[in-house]
Amino acid sequence: MKLGPHLHRIGNDIVAAYLVDTDEGVSVIDAGLAGHWRDLLDELGVMGRSLDDVRGVVLTHGDTDHIGFAERLRRDHGVPVFVHAADADRARGGEKPKTPMGPKRVGPMVTFAAYALRKRGWRTEYLTEVTAVADGEVLALPGSPRVIAMPGHSPGSIAVHVPVADAVFVGDALTTRHVLTGRTGVQPAPFTDDPSQALESLARLAGVDASWVLPGHGAPWRGDLTAVPAKVRQAAD
Template identity: 55%
Template sequence: MNAELIRIGDDIVAMHAVATDEGITLIDAGLPGDRRILQRALEAAGRRPEDIRGVVLTHGDSDHIGVAEWLRTEYGVPTYVHEADAGRAQGEKTPSAPGGAMRLGPTLRFFAAALRRGGLRPRHLGEVRTVQDGDVLPLPGSPEIIGLPGHSPGSVAIRIPAVDALFVGDALTTRHVLNGSEDVQLGPFSDAPEQTPESLERLRDLPEQTIVVGHGPIFHGTAAEMLGALKR
């Protein structure tokens, strides 16, 4: 099977398309104003939104559900989210603390990007398909769900061997949106950050060499190497 990983957006907020001969699986959905970003990226790859077979969320936060409801209502694309984050993706309010030191410049850049790309007007999902730990979804690339509770109760890693990639959402970051640090570290705005390191141990022995975080550059190396670099 031919498969390609397409990065869409930037290191502040990105989504990723796994494009195969069978269609596209979209991992996370950016911010609400990212429709044009998505359409341009797909066009450059010779694809269209109609090729998307499903959106799989690493968790249900508003900067990850972005264009998912538009894809559902416009093209009939289903969104998959862990059952513990289904309410979050559908608008349930949840508490979270920023986490980590803050610096003015990076914080302003993050909130400016969110404002420019519609982050203050989240469009929550009217319908979701729930998944559980261990599920392998019937989508291009056969994404495998690995539970990673901590950032949120329903945070997951998504393993797609076809593109040698492991998506970890906001469990980890390689560029902290509030202070600009490029250390590998836990993501901010977490519900239970003390739970995340134990959850991440589930990834240690996986062979994938591309670790995709929710915010920041891709980490090129195995999960074990990334955990070895984790700032504690």
């Protein structure tokens, strides 16, 4: 799905990943689930691109529903995968703390599980090699993605600001569709390691010059980024 001149989304409001398209090639932001590989190929075709045009994958964090096809791109096509140093072990299959599920509804949970099954979420392939990044780093990839540390959902959660796409990719720093309740709108994401820290990290979005806020789950959101922390805190109450 084309969102803008340099911006495409694959997947849907349940699980999404993004492509940044520039003259220098394509940057992939998050890698969804393993079965999103076909979606990637289809969207590249629509863009007039191929796997040879992909220059790198930037992961907003190391959870399984964000690393889906990243190792396949790295291993089979030599595409480097970037992740914050604090989440490098998680992306390689390291231990993840158990978090409370919080509120839930049967229907949305079944929908999420069925979609994950259809997209081969059970066939997660962890990374064997990653390139660690740090807060403030600007990557030498199409769109010059800038790393913004957003610890809370995981220790190495990041947002990725890409000015040419007028977008900031937030992973699970927030969500606009809660996968366990089906509730829509800007709100905290479930399965968060440290909810208080995640809320505090949202203040780091206030100075970002972007119109699009693009989560890993839920519809793209457009609006004033300075309002985002208050909206998420209100939804958390």
